[in-house]
Amino acid sequence: MNKLFLFVPAFWLSVTICHGQRFKADDIQKHINFLASDDLEGRGTGTLGEIRAANYIAGLFEESGLQPAGTEGSFFQPFQVMVSVEGNPHQLIGRNVVGFLDNGAEKTIVVGAHYDHLGKGFQGSSLSPDSQNKIHNGADDNASGTTGLIELARFISKNDVKEKHNFLFIAFSGEELGLLGSKHFVNNPTVALNKISSMINMDMIGRLQDDKGIVVSGWGTSPVWGKLIPGIAKKQSMRYTIDSSGVGASDHTSFYLKEIPVVQFFTGSHGDYHKTSDDADKINLPGEVKIINLIADLLVQLDAEPSEPVFVAAGNAHSGSTVSNFKVTLGVMPDYSYTGKGLRIDGVTKARPAEKAGMVAGDVLIKLGGKEIGTIYDYMDMLGKYEKGEQVEAVILRGGDTKVMKVIF
Structure with a gap:
């Protein structure tokens, strides 16, 4: 069952100023405007638009000082994808974008978001009528999460602090086709899975409504989330709903199935989900700033924990915020x-x-x-x-x- 929490505002002036300096709405708008532009034609897996998005992310990872952590010394981890277009199967190449902050630590915290979307409607799952050959810009899904990834990579890399953990920042391809990029990564990791401390995922964080807040999934995969997140949310007067399960329709699932503690942030579904109308002008920029600040605080506190997060096999995968028309589930x-x-x-x-x-x-x-x-x-x-x-x-x-x-x- 979901639990809803509301905290009374408790900002300190110094915290507010610090947060304002860490992340700026103008920077977030710049990233989303590019990633969700018509020029990228919806970032369908394996398309030129997705390649251009991958180049953009890799360039910013490099600018932040991250090391390439893909394959062959690059930021890219390519993988083959079979996609049905107009009833015929075609083999394409998806590519994860992977950057590493090496602090010489034993353990690594993974931060992820998927950057692919539905392209021009030929790769399925569009909810717009007559959607083929129409651009699906995917501003919230998931240019918003990718922007969070870019900004957190910059913050962690440029904060003049040597953390106790390494950090691996991954922009996943192929999520819309079935979590293909994250599944490929965990089956072909560029950092050993037994060296991964935990995984934080962002999928659709661009439509914050203060009265509803955020959905925090994966809560039950480790006691650490219940220890850290309430206090951080309190500082931001952030409402949140918890979903215990580590299994859901995004890339944290691939890590959970490898018994890695996971947590995901999500601002909820809306009428533009998987439609051609999911455009950049509908993003709540101040709201996204608030969420990225929350996740930044979580990363800082998680890094400072005296011990590594303990993995827990979470409960019912169909509990929490998932809405189902079924009376039963196989699990x-x-x-x-x-x-x-x-x-x-x-x-x-x-x-x-x-x-x-x-x-x-x-x-x-x-x-x-x-x-x-x-x-x-x-x-x-x-x-x-x-x-x-x-x-x-x-x-x-x-x-x-x-x-x-x-x-x-």
Whole structure:
């Protein structure tokens, strides 16, 4: 269940002045205006517009003094993507943009945001009618989060402080196609996963409404978030809603599934989500300044903690702010990059029907209730037909074996 907190304003003048100097609305507007401009044509994965956005981010990482932490000595970590365009599969190249602040530390804090969007509507998931060949600028989703990444990289690199941690700043490609960039990174890390302390993600932080505040996901993945965030939010008079789960529709999920503590910041859905109308003039610039200041304070305090964050397997992946039309859930994280028949499972939530039935990550669900599952959409259609307490038969592939399991919703 979500919990809503409201703190009475408690700004100190010195803190306000300091925050004003750290991040400026003009800088945020400059980044978002470029990333969400028609010139970049919606930053579709593998497109020229996305490449230009990647170059922009890499240039600012370099200007901030970050070291290249992609592949072959560059800021870029390319990976192959199979995209269906007008019913035909095409292989494209996505590229994460990765910059490293090396403080000679044992552990590294990861800060991430995805910079891809829907391009000109040919890569799917647009909610605008007749959307093909129309630019989806994605100002909030996720030029806003990418801007936060750029500004935090500058702040951490230029603050004249040698932190106790290294910092890895990653702009992910392929998020809109199924968290492909972050999944590629955790499977091909340029910093060893066992050296990663935690991961902070920003996805859609550009539409702050003071009466609603922010959604903080991943709260249950480590006690450290409940220890640090309330006090920081209090200083900013920031409302927030918590979602315990580490699994959600953004790149923090890929790190959570590797048992890394995660937290994500999000200002909520709106009527322009995944539509051609998500433009730069609708961004709440002072609100984004406030959120980036909050995350900057979190990074500073997280770095100062006497011990590393403890990972906790969080609760129900479908609790919290997620709104679902289903009465039941299986409790699995689909592998959105899987192109074979069936639903490949990337993660299983503890104490949910899938785990109780014996399913594990890597299984491919091919039948549910006697009906074949061809794609994830078949699975979603089937799930909407069941009631809590119903028992159905599930058929999965595990390696070369077929297994039959009983699922109780």
